[in-house]
Amino acid sequence: MLIFERSQAGRTNGVQLNNLDSNTADIPDNLRRKKRAILPEVSEMQAVRHYTGLSQKNFSIDTNFYPLGSCTMKYNPRGSNKLAMLPGFLARHPHAPESMSQGFLASMYDLQEILKDVTGMKEVSLTPMAGAQGEFAGVAMIRAYHDANNDDARTEIIVPDAAHGTNPATAVMCGYKVKEIPTMDNGDVDIEALKEAVGPQTAGIMLTNPSTVGVFERKIKEIAKIVHDAGGLLYYDGANLNAILGKVKPGDMGFDVIHMNLHKTFSTPHGGGGPGAGPVGVSERLIPFLPVPMVAKEGDNYRWLTEKDRPQTIGRLSAFAGNAGILMRAYIYAKMLGRDGMVRVSEFSTLNANYMMVKLKEAGFEMAYPERRATHEFILTLKKEAKETGAIAMDFAKRLLDYGHHAPTTYFPLLVPECFLIEPTETEDMATLDSFIEVMVKIREEAHTDAEMVKGAPYTMPVKRLDDVKAARELDLKWVAE
Amino acid sequence: MPFIPHTEEEIKSMLDAIGASSIEDLFDEIPAELRAEGLKIEPGMSELEISRLMNGRAAEDGTPGVFVGAGAYEHHIPAAVWEIATRGEYYSAYTPYQAEASQGTLQLLYEFQTMIANLTAMDVSNASLYDGASALAEAVLMAVRANRKSKSKRILIPRTVNPVYRQVAHAIVRNQGIVLEELDYDREGGHIDPASLPAEPGDFTALVIPQPNFFGVLEEVDALTNWAHSHGALVIGVVNPMAMAMLAPPGEWGSEGADIAVGDGQPLGAPLSSGGPYFGFMTCRQQHVRQMPGRIIGKTVDLDGKTGFSLTLQAREQHIRRSKATSNICTNQGLLTTAATIFMSIMGAEGLEQAAATSHANTNELSDKLAAQSGVSKVFNRPVFHESVLKFDKPVADIQGAMAEQNIVAGYDMAAEYPELAGCMMVCVTETKTSADIDNYVDNFKRISA
Amino acid sequence: MSNVPSDLKYTKSHEWVKDNGDGTVTVGITEHAQELLGDMVFVEVPEEGNEVSAGDDCAVVESVKAASDVYSPVSGEVTAGNEELADAPETINSDAFGNGWIFKIKLSDASELDGLMDAEAYTALVAEEA
Structure with missing residues (x-):
């Protein structure tokens, strides 16, 4: 009703x-x-x-295991929420004078410093309001850099075929053409194809590492050299930063600009689809182009950095300073983790993913990249099950809901057929992982004995499968009184 | 270990299962030369320690009397709104891609779309964008896609539109060959005088119309809308949703109504919170729905014919359409739309109307009382919604500084964005202030002016 | 294997072209293409009078799971878009080669038709992609 x-x-x-x-x-x-x-x-x-x-009709992290690959659905600490919603922070007007904002500005400055350290970048701007806006900021900075060098021949951004859809969409928003390069069977970027793709027309490359297929791109240094030698810049999509937090810094891999998804790695709430926060970090040469505002510290005093300080900035991306309350939650989370806690995030998310991968492999499921280590996530393909039983990855996903587990990411990346991208995160315990594996085995049995039943799942949700065709053909987007 | 449940025993049995001797082994595919040598940041804090730190910082910023708006407005938020919105089932859910397990969020967003469409009197709404400024940028891109007859990619934007919104729109659309052309405002009225519009403006794609405008002043929306339509251009309304309880909504502007309406939803239940998170909203006419960016929820039925809700028109979006998507936008501001939906349900149209009317009357009361002081005058002669620009003999920075010492955020200095308005400050008084608060402001002002 | 009428010409991007014999052609997507895309939910047809070159994207077919550009196989002027599809996009699913046509073009260079595939070549292409 x-x-x-x-x-x-x-x-x-x-x-x-x-x-x-x-x-x-x-x-x-x-x-x-x-x-x-x-x-x-x-x-x-x-x-x-x-x-x-x-x-109560929603699955959520607070109620269910939620192993959505690429989304990092880890526990969102209640402490972060409570402290970010202290009256003094909620009541602060964005135009309040700096003299009445030192507590807030100090927190934002500290967060910039923490993100610099964990990413190995030279400077950070917190303002992008989500990952896609961080991407936009990043590619816009690449463009501004080439423009500032009067290098207008660079019209192309290289993107691996397994990339998130936001990558090519962002490149186009910045006025670039997209050139796709293939992924090899072992999950690495095809270096030969990259060598052929680069040239004086290359503005840059957008990469995720660990990549969207759940493995670490081992030849990243070589890739960086190829792109840099061609005069292009490297963009790091921080979607998978959770896997390497404190272990490897994107700055050390040779990236010139990165965005982070604080709603993933720094555990701010997904809120049923946002708000996100997508800060960007840059190497030395892109500092002048960072989006404003940022926070500077002078003596014991904090102040805003604006267009006056950064005349070459790509400009502003939000009416004020981004999703401040979300940045505050990320800051509080980062402070609770600290130096050692950061590293444990990548260690235990990697441990959980590798454990699940090995156990599922033992149970007879096929991995997309069986020879590789899992990172914080891995891909399983249900190609064989689909062929034998007719129950496809989507059916397995829907049936999982009946057993109380949210489905992993399905059908992404597009190049692996019938795939599940599984990301357990570090905050899940071993018993939960075991339960998921048991359920997968059970669903496979069900698919063999009664495929039709699996194809009709779910049965225990508030609704059964929905008619998406009707939804799109007979658009009903608001309630109208009868 | 913060937020990590593993016991030593579990770690050991998991490593055994994997066949690794240590967690370190799991990183053996990463070239050694790339490995970080530890972090420099401080050790972690307990929840108690971080509570101490943050409580101290929040107290440092205090809770001053806010008399400034300029894009963010302090309104009363019923206590129930955030109590419910931060329930874990909303707070910690992801984008509703698995519709069967997300009917709560999906139905709520369908209700949100209905409320926003009704408030703006437009046909359809999406499920929100980042904020008002970026929503305007998306509206500009959408207008270029939707108005196929216009080839110029020329968008007319009055200087009465929030200057930061204009800057954001510029930053986002600049690389796509789109021209944002400013229209100057009438110095007496603080609005776009319809009589000043050219009879032959040449081809343009869309006109942006703010209501109220950045100065708080009400624009002649009917005449502006008809003028744009008569030249084959679309109309993009930028509106304050709270004001829509009182003012003619974009769907009813002129003889045909606006084509796209956007704005910042912050007045609908989002605390000031240093400028975010807020949410942008976007509504449009039915015929343009496929050009609209962002998530859209549709009503449908399940296998048993039971009503349900799902994401629809996804083929427009980046995860399917990739480089040809309507936008790179991926997320919306789900948590804020949750709060706004509950806010609008509890307040109702009457509650919004009263909050809007009181804000209007309070602002007039303060600006009248200030303008009665020597050395202060109102800058514009047209009616306003809930902001007013005043000119002061005394430097604005001095007033702001002295008032800050009285724990009052006095207003917005116009000089930086409008050099011709140097010496002017804009004030905003919402329904959260009483006559006593207004008198206190005026008394303090008199004292510091003396 | 889906139906591939022998009196039509085809493109690699799965459009079909019918020579109307009066200097115009009718264009649609093949039965195979609609099978790949699934249930159609929306079709955007080009406006009459648009000048197009061979290879230009000039229509969009949209299903629940994908949106795909339809490329003009030839150059010329669009003389009609199939307006019926606005209310009944599913016609492409049920009658891809007939009432599911998408647009008509007045050829500016009739020799372009010679560069298109015949039914045999297209059948081979589909078999190869499978």
Whole structure:
């Protein structure tokens, strides 16, 4: 039932009304709203009950194992949330003077410093509001760099075929053409293809390492040299930073610009699809182009860095300074981890992934890259199961829901057929991992004995499989009163 | 170990299963020369220690009296809003790709889309964008896709649009051959005077119309909309959603209504929080829905014919369309739309209307009282929503500094973005302030001016 | 193996071309292509009067899981887009070579037709991709 269907004309929430007779007589008639907007007319308790009820129809990290590859669904500490929502932080207006903002600015400055250390980059701007905006900032900086050198022949960005869809979409938004290069059977970038692809037209390359196929790109130094020798720059997509936190720094791999997904690696909430936070870090040569504002420290005093300090900046990407409250959560999380905790993130996420990979392999499942170590995630292909039983990866995914586990990422990367990209994260215990493996074995048995049943899953969710074709053909995007 | 559940025994049995002698072995594919030599950051803190640190910093920033807006507005938020929004089932869920296990978020977003579409009187809404500024940038890109008759990629943007929104739009669209052309405003009214618009403007793709505009002033939206449409251009409205409870919504502007409407949803339940996270919203006419960026939720049925909700029109998006996507945008601001949906449900249209009306009246009260002081005058003569630009004889920075000492954030200095408005400061008074608060502001102002 | 009518010409990107004999051609996507894409949910057809070159993307077919460009196999002026598809995109699934046509073009260079594949070559291409 929709909240609108609980609505009764004339019902109001007295306690939320101010009932003041506010004078609005100076607003001319032609600029006034004629008819009140249709919003719910429900009591506060009805609203609370309705949205509490809806929440119970969700899987979430707080309720279920959520091994979505590439998404790093780790525990979101409650402490981060509580402290980021302290009244002093929530009440701070973005235009409050610096003199009334030292606590906030100090936290942002510290976060910049922490991110510099863990990534090995020279400077960091926190402002991008999500990974895709961080990517945009990164590629825009690459463009600004070439433009500043009057090098306008560079019109292409190289992207591996296994890359996230945001990579090519971002390159196009920055006015570049996209050149795809293939991935080899062992998961590494095809170096020969890269050598052929680079040239005076190359603006840069966008890479994820560990890559989107869940393995570490071993020849990264060689790749960096090839691209740099051609005059291009290297962009690091930080989607998989969790795998190498404290172990390897993207700056040491030769990257010129990186973005981090704080909602992944630094455990800020995914919130049902955002907000994210996608800070960018750069090497020396891109510092002048970083998006503003940033925070500087002078003596004991913190202040904003703006266009005045950075005339070559690519500009602003948000109305203020990005998703500040999310940055605050990431900062608090980073402070709780500290020097040693950071390294343990990559160690234990890698341990969990390798354990699951080995156990699933033992159970007879096929891995996409069986000769490789898992990083913090790995790919399993259900090609064989699909062929033998007719139950495809999507059916396995839906059936997992019935057993209380969220499905891994399915059908990404596109180049592995019938794939699951599985990322357990470091915050899951061994028993949970074992339970997932048992369930996978059980579903495979079910697929062999009763494939139709598996293909009809899920059965225990609030709804069964939804008709996506109807949803797209007969668009119904809002409720209309009958 | 923070947030890691493994016992020594478990670690050992897991390593045995893998056939590795140490966790270190699992990193053996990484070339040794690349390995980091430890981090320089400080050791970790317990929750108690970090609580001490953060409580201290939050207290340092205090909770001053806020009389500034300029894109972020302090409104009352019912206590229930964030109590519910931060439930783990909303807070720690991912994008609803597995629809069957995400019906809570999906239905909520469908309700959100309905509320935002109704508030703006437009046909359809998406499930949110990052913030108002980036939503304007996306609206510009969308208008270029949607207005196929116009070949110029020329967008007219009044200087009365929030200057940072204009800067963000520029930063995002600059590499796609799109021209953002400014329209100057009327110095008396602080608005775009319809009579000043050229009779033959040449081909342009869209006109951006703010309501209220950055100065708080109300624009003549009907005349502006009709003018743009008569020249084959689309209209992009940039609106304050709280104001829409009181002011004519973009869907009703002129004879045909705006084509796209965007804005920042912050007034609908998001705390000031240093500028974010907020959320951008975007609505449009039905005919343009396939050009709209961002996630969209549709209603459908399941195998048994039962009503359910799912992400739809995904083929527009980057994960399928890659380099030909409508945008590179991937995420929305789910948590904030959750809060906004609960906020609008609890407040209702009447609650929004009252908050808007009181903010309006309070702002007039403060600007009238200030303008009655010597050395202070109102800059524009047209009606405003809940912000007002005033000119002061005394330097604005001095006023801001002295008021800060009284724990008051006094207003927004216009000089940096509008050199012609040097010496001017913009104030905003929402429904959170009483007449006593306003008098306190004025008294403090008198004292520091004396 | 899906149907490949012998009286049509084909492209590598799975469009079919019918020579109408009056200097115009009709273009659609093949039965094989619609099978790959799945249930159609939306089709964007080009506007009448548009000038296109061979290889230009000039229509989009969209299913739940994919959106795919339709490339013009020949150069010329668009004389019609199939407006019926707006309300019934599924026609491409049910009748790809008939009522599921997407646009018509007045040829500017009839010799371009000679460069297209015949049914036999296209059948071989599909077999090779499978």
